[in-house]
Amino acid sequence: MNGAGNAFAVFDARSTPFAPTADQVRQIAADLQADQVIALERDATKDVFMRIWNSDGGEVAACGNGARAVAHLILEETGKPMVTIQTEADMLKGFKADGGLVTVDMGSPLMGWEDIPLAEKMDVRGVDVKVGPMDNPTLSRPAVVSMGNPHAVFFVKDVDAYDIPALGPLVEWHPLFPEGTNVGFAQVIDKETIRLRVWERGAGLTKACGTGACAALVCAARAKLTGRKARLVLDGGTLIIDWRESDDHVYMTGPVEMEFETVI
Numbered sequence: 001m002n003g004a005g006n007a008f009a010v011f012d013a014r015s016t017p018f019a020p021t022a023d024q025v026r027q028i029a030a031d032l033q034a035d036q037v038i039a040l041e042r043d044a045t046k047d048v049f050m051r052i053w054n055s056d057g058g059e060v061a062a063c064g065n066g067a068r069a070v071a072h073l074i075l076e077e078t079g080k081p082m083v084t085i086q087t088e089a090d091m092l093k094g095f096k097a098d099g100g101l102v103t104v105d106m107g108s109p110l111m112g113w114e115d116i117p118l119a120e121k122m123d124v125r126g127v128d129v130k131v132g133p134m135d136n137p138t139l140s141r142p143a144v145v146s147m148g149n150p151h152a153v154f155f156v157k158d159v160d161a162y163d164i165p166a167l168g169p170l171v172e173w174h175p176l177f178p179e180g181t182n183v184g185f186a187q188v189i190d191k192e193t194i195r196l197r198v199w200e201r202g203a204g205l206t207k208a209c210g211t212g213a214c215a216a217l218v219c220a221a222r223a224k225l226t227g228r229k230a231r232l233v234l235d236g237g238t239l240i241i242d243w244r245e246s247d248d249h250v251y252m253t254g255p256v257e258m259e260f261e262t263v264i
């Protein structure tokens, strides 16, 4: 499946056990060109449990576009108007939206430096990370936030002017991020539009990153660069991110596609 171009291999582990080794995850991701491998598991109280591995084989707690893909499957399967998805990070809710799109309530962003987590206390609106020459850095002071996974967002003038495969890894495993971080390159076009490219922790440059889009909107709105609702234009498609004042939750809406089904 894909969510705005973010590619997933989704295994139904509710009836057939699926406990891949890291090597097997890497092989599946390489064979199917997936950014993440996802397993649907039974959950005692929610409609489904979603387990997530990055293409490097590491298990992670959150995946926004993956949650929209899983929501689509379970909404179709159950015919319910709303489905609940448990992840290691949070309980998410999925709904159908107009035009065949799928919305997931991603919950509240976490803003504390320990929540990201950072290695030391720092102002999350701009942390002490620089890339490039000390006196004239190529990138500096990303805003950070957790959407159940860590994100560092650089606000730049022209997102296409950056060699993301060269720069992303330098930030992904910077010592300030003990668990690594996803790295966003965000260009604010206007108060309602952000162009975004994301170097994903454990997966590299993807066509879209759902939690990355939520993180970019939260950081932009927090800095008053945009309002609380915006279109996030990624390489693989557009996501609408709405950080609602009423409940502090971030709602993500966008396209989902089933590409093919197979047996491995």
Ligand SMILES: N[C@@H](CCC[C@H](N)C(=O)O)C(=O)O
Binding pocket: 006, 035, 036, 054, 060, 061, 062, 063, 064, 065, 066, 149, 150, 182, 200, 201, 202, 203, 208, 209, 210, 211, 212
């Ligand atoms: N593609 C995802 C994010 C997947 C996990 C991420 N790479 C991490 O390591 O936290 C999304 O849509 O959010």
